[in-house]
Amino acid sequence: MRMLGFLLQKEFILIFRDKTILLILFLITSILLFILPPAAKVRTSTIALSVVDHDRTSTSASFLRKLTSSNHFRIGAYADTYEEGLQVLEKNKASGILEIPKGFEKNVTGRTQAPIMLEIDAVNGVTAGLSSFYFLQVLERYIWEYVDGFGFQPGFRIESQEEIMARVEAEAQAEMTKRAKESAESETRLARSRLLMSSRAEMESPLQESFEIQQANPSSVTAKMNEWDKREEITLSELAIDAGKADVDIPLIEKPSDPEFEQIHVAVDYRYNPDGESSLYQIPSLLAILVCIIGAVLSALNIVTEKENGTIEQMNVSPVKRSAFIFSKIIPSWIIGMAILTLGLIIVWAMYGIVPQSSYWCIYLVSFLFLVSMVGFGVLISTACRNQQQAMLLCFFFLLIICLLCGMWTPIDSMPGWARVIADINPLRYYIEVMRLFFAYGSELRHVLPQVGALCVFIVVFNSWAIWNFRKAR
Amino acid sequence: MKIRTFIDQFFAFTRKEFYHILRDRKTLLVLVVLPISQLLIFGFALNSSLTEMPTAVLDMSNDRMSRQIVAEIDASSTFKVVERVSSMDEVDELFKRGNLSQVFVFMPGFEKEIKRTGVGNVQVIMDASLQINASTLESYILATLLNYQRKINAGRELPIQIVPEIKMRYNPRLDSAFHFVPGVIGIVLMLVCSMMASLAIVKEKESGTMEVLLVSPVRPPVIVLAKLVPYLLVGMINIVVILLISVTVLKVPITGNIFLLFFIGIVFTLSSLALGIMVSVLTKTQRSAIIISIAGLMLPAITLSGFIFPLDSLSLGMKVIVHLMPVTLFISAARNIMIKGLGMDAVYPELFGLLAITIVLIVISIKCFKNRLS
Numbered sequence: 001m002r003m004l005g006f007l008l009q010k011e012f013i014l015i016f017r018d019k020t021i022l023l024i025l026f027l028i029t030s031i032l033l034f035i036l037p038p039a040a041k042v043r044t045s046t047i048a049l050s051v052v053d054h055d056r057t058s059t060s061a062s063f064l065r066k067l068t069s070s071n072h073f074r075i076g077a078y079a080d081t082y083e084e085g086l087q088v089l090e091k092n093k094a095s096g097i098l099e100i101p102k103g104f105e106k107n108v109t110g111r112t113q114a115p116i117m118l119e120i121d122a123v124n125g126v127t128a129g130l131s132s133f134y135f136l137q138v139l140e141r142y143i144w145e146y147v148d149g150f151g152f153q154p155g156f157r158i159e160s161q162e163e164i165m166a167r168v169e170a171e172a173q174a175e176m177t178k179r180a181k182e183s184a185e186s187e188t189r190l191a192r193s194r195l196l197m198s199s200r201a202e203m204e205s206p207l208q209e210s211f212e213i214q215q216a217n218p219s220s221v222t223a224k225m226n227e228w229d230k231r232e233e234i235t236l237s238e239l240a241i242d243a244g245k246a247d248v249d250i251p252l253i254e255k256p257s258d259p260e261f262e263q264i265h266v267a268v269d270y271r272y273n274p275d276g277e278s279s280l281y282q283i284p285s286l287l288a289i290l291v292c293i294i295g296a297v298l299s300a301l302n303i304v305t306e307k308e309n310g311t312i313e314q315m316n317v318s319p320v321k322r323s324a325f326i327f328s329k330i331i332p333s334w335i336i337g338m339a340i341l342t343l344g345l346i347i348v349w350a351m352y353g354i355v356p357q358s359s360y361w362c363i364y365l366v367s368f369l370f371l372v373s374m375v376g377f378g379v380l381i382s383t384a385c386r387n388q389q390q391a392m393l394l395c396f397f398f399l400l401i402i403c404l405l406c407g408m409w410t411p412i413d414s415m416p417g418w419a420r421v422i423a424d425i426n427p428l429r430y431y432i433e434v435m436r437l438f439f440a441y442g443s444e445l446r447h448v449l450p451q452v453g454a455l456c457v458f459i460v461v462f463n464s465w466a467i468w469n470f471r472k473a474r
Numbered sequence: 475m476k477i478r479t480f481i482d483q484f485f486a487f488t489r490k491e492f493y494h495i496l497r498d499r500k501t502l503l504v505l506v507v508l509p510i511s512q513l514l515i516f517g518f519a520l521n522s523s524l525t526e527m528p529t530a531v532l533d534m535s536n537d538r539m540s541r542q543i544v545a546e547i548d549a550s551s552t553f554k555v556v557e558r559v560s561s562m563d564e565v566d567e568l569f570k571r572g573n574l575s576q577v578f579v580f581m582p583g584f585e586k587e588i589k590r591t592g593v594g595n596v597q598v599i600m601d602a603s604l605q606i607n608a609s610t611l612e613s614y615i616l617a618t619l620l621n622y623q624r625k626i627n628a629g630r631e632l633p634i635q636i637v638p639e640i641k642m643r644y645n646p647r648l649d650s651a652f653h654f655v656p657g658v659i660g661i662v663l664m665l666v667c668s669m670m671a672s673l674a675i676v677k678e679k680e681s682g683t684m685e686v687l688l689v690s691p692v693r694p695p696v697i698v699l700a701k702l703v704p705y706l707l708v709g710m711i712n713i714v715v716i717l718l719i720s721v722t723v724l725k726v727p728i729t730g731n732i733f734l735l736f737f738i739g740i741v742f743t744l745s746s747l748a749l750g751i752m753v754s755v756l757t758k759t760q761r762s763a764i765i766i767s768i769a770g771l772m773l774p775a776i777t778l779s780g781f782i783f784p785l786d787s788l789s790l791g792m793k794v795i796v797h798l799m800p801v802t803l804f805i806s807a808a809r810n811i812m813i814k815g816l817g818m819d820a821v822y823p824e825l826f827g828l829l830a831i832t833i834v835l836i837v838i839s840i841k842c843f844k845n846r847l848s
Contacts, residue, residue, distance in 0.1 A: 018759070020757075020758065020759075020762055021759075021761060021762055021765065024762050024765055024766060024770075025765065025769075028765070028766070028769050028770045032770075032773055032774065035774070035778070035792075035795060036773060036774065036777050036778070038788070038789065038792050039777050039778050039783065039785075039788060039792055039796065040777050040783060045784075045786050045787035063636075089643070090814065090816055090820055091820065092806075092810075095786075097643075107635075108635075108636065111635065112635065113635045113636075113637045114635060114636045114637065115636075115637050115638075115639055116636055116637070116638050116639070117638075117639045117640075117641070118638060118639070118640045118641070119640075119641040119642075119643050120640065120641070120642055120643060121643055121644060121814075122642035122643055122644055122645035122646070122648055122652075123644050123645055123652055123653055123809055123813050123814065124653045124784060125522065125523070125645060125648035125649065125650055125652070125653060126522045126523075126606065126610060126653075127784060128642055128645070128648060129610065129613075129648055130606075130609060130610055130613060132640045132642075133613035133614075133616075133617060134613070135638065135640065136617075136638060136640075137613070137616060139636055139638055140620065142636070143635075143636060262588050262589075262592055262593075262594070262623065262626050262627055263588075263592060263593045263594070263623060264543075264588070264593075264594045264595075264596060264619050264622065264623050265593055265594065265595050265596070266595075266596050266597075266598055266615060266616060266619055267595060267596070267597045267598070268597075268598045268600055268612055268615075269597060269598065269599045269600065270600055270602035270608060271569070271599060271600065271601060271602055271603075272569075272601055272602060272603040273602035273603050273604075273605060273608070276605060277605065278603060278604050278605045278606070280603055281603035281604045282604070286773070286777070289773060290769075290773060293768060293769045293772060293773065294765075294769050297764065297765055297768050297769055298765070301761050301764060301765075305761060388673075388760045388761065388764060389501060389673055389677075389760075390501070390504075391764075392669060392673070392764045392767075392768065393501070393504050393505075393508060393669070395764075395768060396508075396665060396666075396669060396768055396772075397508055397511075397512070399768065399772065400512060400661075400662075400665070400772065401512070401515060403772065403773075403776065404516055404519075404520065404776070405515075405519055409520070409776070409782045410519075410520050410521055410522045410650075410782070411522070411524055411525075411607070413524075413525055413526050413527070414521045414522070414523050414524060414525045415519045415520075415521060416518055416519065416521075419515070419518065419519035422515075422519070433572055436572070436603065437570065437571075437572045440603045441569055441570050441572065441603075442570065443570040443571070443572065444570070447567075447570045447571045447572070448571075448572075
């Protein structure tokens with residue numbers, strides 16, 4: 001034990017003699033934590049479309065407006081031909097081409113199938129899938145809103161009180177004219193029927209008469225509906241001119257008043273993402289990866305440096321036990337790693353205001369366990385190599401795998417089986433899980449016992465393997 | 475005369491560097507095998523599609539419709555109903571253990587409500603800690619429910635019929651590899667090249683052979699450039715092998731001009747080597763060079779390069795920083811050529827950017843090297 005104390009003293013003298021390493025570690029930690037988090041905040045951004053509108057009618061314009069008002073799409077460019085639209089796509093100025101064929105409005109109002117083409121840049125499958133889904137969603141909404149609300153234009157939002165009043169008034173007026181016309185019509189019909197059936201008409205009341213005729217002639221209802229619609233259109237465009245807001249008017253078609261249409265609404269409750277930018281998920285993970293890389297690299301270079309410099313020979317001839325020697329190499333790495341973690345936690349708190357939902361001591365405890373396992377892994381590499389270059393290459397090989405297959409970048413569940421096995425024996429995976437649970441979900445230590453158990457297994461395996469692998473006499 | 479000596483020195487020195495590299499056959503082998511194995515691992519393993527997301531159901535209604543919806547959700551490959559809970563407390567507990575992605579909540583009388591008012595409400599509590607996954611999952615949920623809605627409303631009339639025809643350009647099967655493989659190529663090439671080069675000069679400093687160079691009449695530009703050449707050759711071999719593998723094994727096509735891609739790859743390799751050389755010139759020990767080239771480069775290369783996270787939601791300042799990294803430019807160009815099949819006019823900004831960065835890095839290395847001479 002006393003021997004370990006002396007060895008540690010030696011190690012710390014070495015560390016503080018060459019202050020550049022400490023300075024480099026400090027700089028790397030702070031610079032990376034300054035520039036990485038803004039890039040790692042994953043938002044779903046608006047999707048720019050290049051629009052090729054062959055139809056150029058009010059219906060296509062209203063559809064485009066509906067599309068852009070959904071916050072998922074914006075129009076990057078208008079193009080005249082598909083080729084022009086494609087050029088915009090190829091210059092990365094847009095991520096999709098929307099082509100509205102000629103006769104779109106005619107098809108819509110004629111209630112025949114109106115095709116519409118969307119071509120998405122699908123190099124990134126995730127965002128492409130998302131875009132296509134958003135498009136379908138907007139389309140579905142557009143279809144239902146097209147005739148939803150009496151006299152409403154799709155995508156045309158009447159916000160002000162006066163406009164609502166004007167609309168109600170217009171509706172009332174339309175209703176009035178309709179009634180007036182209806183009564184006039186029924187009167188003319190009445191007159192006609194009186195003329196035709198004058199003998200009977202004289203004996204019955206006019207009210208009953210009109211009722212009878214209406215019942216006898218049900219096909220006139222649709223015709224009347226169409227007439228009414230035309231009138232409605234006129235009133236609406238008048239209203240639009242008054243309001244000075246609507247620049248296009250939509251030919252309205254009758255709404256299928258099917259009261260039995262059954263809808264299922266979804267209310268999504270987003271949790272654990274207070275700022276909408278995934279910071280609580282990404283930033284602790286970045287910190288975890290940083291601690292992992294630094295801990296492993298530092299310890300991997302430890303013993304191998306002595307080997308390269310030849311000072312290991314002195315160790316070999318001295319009466320130092322090999323576990324004491326290894327521990328004297330491991331403990332400084334633990335301390336530096338914890339210092340890096342502390343610095344990182346301070347930066348994360350000061351810069352981004354991110355504090356764990358659970359207590360700091362839980363974080364320190366789990367981080368310490370993780371560091372012990374990673375440092376053990378680094379020393380294992382160190383014992384297996386003869387010079388620093390080899391250690392660097394091995395370290396790089398394993399660290400890139402550890403970092404990329406840790407579940408932060410792509411979900412582990414969607415990896416093929418063999419990659420899931422790699423992820424299962426990856427300490428960083430468990431550490432990142434725990435960091436996220438602590439930071440975002442407010443979990444307590446009892447929730448993360450499986451992960452802590454896994455880390456303990458790694459500690460035992462890596463460290464005992466490292467001690468076993470290190471033979472003094474060589 | 476002066477140029478003549480420069481060229482002579484350059485060739486002599488390059489030959490020396492080749493001896494260095496060829497003598498250490500093991501390392502050379504590692505330098506070729508390592509990028510290949512990593513490309514294979516990541517090319518197959520990285521897949522951003524979401525499958526079997528753990529889902530819980532809190533069904534307080536338990537009627538025909540709610541059961542049908544749950545069955546519908548469970549049947550999709552995206553969701554997997556792992557738990558049926560009976561209270562919100564259990565839900566919290568599951569979230570805190572980290573093994574739950576979303577909960578579906580059906581209020582009592584779900585079906586009755588639909589029959590009565592025509593509208594039923596489903597509540598979904600979602601772990602949104604990673605926004606992009608949450609959005610994707612939400613879209614799947616909505617799609618499933620819309621499908622179900624269409625099913626129960628089959629035969630009812632639609633107001634208008636707009637038939638969307640959606641084409642996935644460049645990647646019709648939405649293959650994740652199309653997105654990741656150019657990225658993996660960029661990241662692995664960059665890290666391997668800059669690591670190799672980062673030891674080139676500092677090793678001589680540490681082993682003391684630098685003294686010999688300093689007293690010789692060889693000038694700094696010759697030393698720096700000659701160090702680059704053999705590594706550039708290794709890098710070129712790597713590019714060829716990597717591209718072969720991505721086409722034959724990973725089934726990612728090269729739709730564009732392969733020579734253009736190769737050329738950009740060489741320029742990119744050169745810029746990564748220049749970055750490594752700069753690290754090597756600026757550091758005093760191998761240890762600090764290694765720490766910088768692994769701890770300082772790995773995370774930014776993954777995070778800032780557009781390899782995984784799309785770059786278009788970044789702020790303008792961040793965009794500028796991000797595009798100062800050679801790997802960002804290369805990945806963007808590689809995607810344009812490999813996947814989109816675009817030509818020179820689409821990638822010349824990236825190409826000129828890479829050239830400019832390379833020249834700046836080499837000039838910095840030579841200047842700093844000179845300082846150490848005096």
